[in-house]
Amino acid sequence: MRALEFEVRSGGTIRIDLEKCESCETKACVKMCNATGMGQILELKDGVPALKHSLEEVKRGACTEDLGCELDCELYGNRAIVITLPVSKLDDYLENSSEQPTYLREP
C-alpha cells in the first residue's frame, strides 16, 4: 500500500493512504493544511499529498497538530488519514480502574 507516514512533535503519527488520495476529488487535507493559522506542511505532488518539509522538520514541530487534515478528509475527502496520538499511561489507568468510563456505559 502506498502511504505517507510521519511522526509529530507530541509523540504520534499521521498516516495518509495515498491510494485513496488518488481518487479524491477535493484534496481537502491540503487545502486545510494551507489555510490561515494551520500547519502548512502539505502540498500536492503528482496528484497526492506530500510533505513540504523534511521528516525531521515535521517532527520538530513544523506540523502544528491542528488535526484539520484528518477531520476534513473524513468529511470532504476519502477518509484516507489516520492520526494516532497515544496518551502515555492512560491505558494503565483504564486497565486498573474498577469502573468503566461513562462513554462505555449505556444511560
Add this chain to the structure above:
Amino acid sequence: MARLLEYQGKALFKRQGIPVPEGRLVQSVDEAMNAIDELGFPVAVKAQVLSGRRGKAGAIHFAEDRDSLSQAVRELLGKQIQGSPVEGLLIEEKAEVQKELYMAVTADPSTRQPVGIFSPKGGVDIEETADTEPAAIFTTPIDILRGFYYYDAMDLLRQVGGLESREMLTLANLFTRLYQVYREYDCKLAEINPIALVEQGAMALDARVDVDDDALSRQTTLDIDFAEEAGERAATLLEIAAATIDESDHRGTVHFVQTDPDASYARTAGKIPVGLDAVGAGTGLTIMDELVPLGYYPINFCDSSGNPVGSKFYRITKVIMAQPQIEGYLFVSCVSSQQLDNAARGLIKAFKELYPRTGGQPNIPCVVLFRGGWDDVAVDLFREHGISDGRWIKVLGRDTTEKETAEIFDALYREWKKETGGLQ
C-alpha cells in the same frame, strides 16, 4: 511540585551526610521478616504515603517482636491513609530520643529567597506551632548567591536558647547539610520534623522533600513521575498520564488535577460529579462557582493555556472523559486569544473516538462553550461533524456567560436524567 516519600527523602539526606535511622523499605510480611534479621528490634513501621500527620492517622506503628511486626505490616499494607493507598513500609530502628526539634529550608515567596527555619518544638505540626507559639519559631533569610554556612546556622541557633553548645554544633552542621539537599535537588522544601537529639548526636526521624517540578528535567536521578501539584496526596495515575501530554511538546499547556479523585466528596455533599476543561483558570473557577450551587461538582480542574495545539485538546479530553464517575462534561473558554477551532478539532476527534457508534454524539450531558479567537469556526465545526445534533450536547458561542452555561447544563442534565434514568 513533586514530593518524595520519606524513604526517598532520607536517601538524599544520607547522601549529604545527615544521619538517619537504619531502615529498609518492604512490601510484604516476608520482606519485613528478612529486614528485621538485619535491623533487630525494636523498630518503627511507617506507611510510605505523601500525606502529613501520619502519626495521628495511624500510619506509624512500633514493633517489639516478630508477632507485633507481622501484625503491623498486615494492618498497614493496602490501607488507605488520607485517600492514598499504602504500597510500601519503611521499617527502621527505633531511636532513643532525648529531644525532638524542627529544621527546614524552604522558599520564601515574599522575599524571593530561601529561608532557614528552626524550632525547639519538633515532632508536631509546624503550622500549628506558628499559630499557637510563634515565638518558638526562628528563621533566617539565606542569600542564595552567597550560600548558607556553619556560622550562619550558629547565629540562628544562638537565638533559640535552651540548647547546649554541643547540641548547637551538631545542629549547625546538619543545617548546612540540609541546605545542600535543598540546593542540589532543586527543592521547594527540605524539612526534618522531627530532628532527634540522641546519645550519639542528632538524626532525622522523618524527611519531607518537595522538589520544584520545573526542575524535574534535570533531576533525572530522582526517578519521580511529574504531575500537577495535588496538595497532600500522591499524584493519581490519571494525573500522571495527563502530565505526560506537555512532556515533549512546549506548544501550549494543559494543567489537570483531580479535585475529588473517587468522587467521594461530591457524593457525600450530595453533588453530581462532572468533568471540566477550561480555557483560562479564572473561567474554570467561575464556572465552578456557578455549577456548585446548582448541585454539580467538577471532580477535576483543567486549564488549557498558551494556545495549545489541537492534539493536546484531544488528549486531555480523553483523560477527562476517562473519569468513570462523571455524569456530565463541560468545556468552557474565557474570551480568549487562543485559536479555538484547534480546540474544537481536538474535542471532535476525541468525541468521535469515544463515541464511534453515534459519530461523536455523547451519552452524557455535555456543554461546550467557545468564546474568543475563531470561536465561530469552532461552533461550525461541531455542526459540520454532526455532533451538535446530538441529544445530550449543547454547543454555545460568545454571547453566553458562565452563569448561563451552568444553567443550560443544569437543564440538559435534568432532561437527560429524567429521560434515561442516568448511567447504568
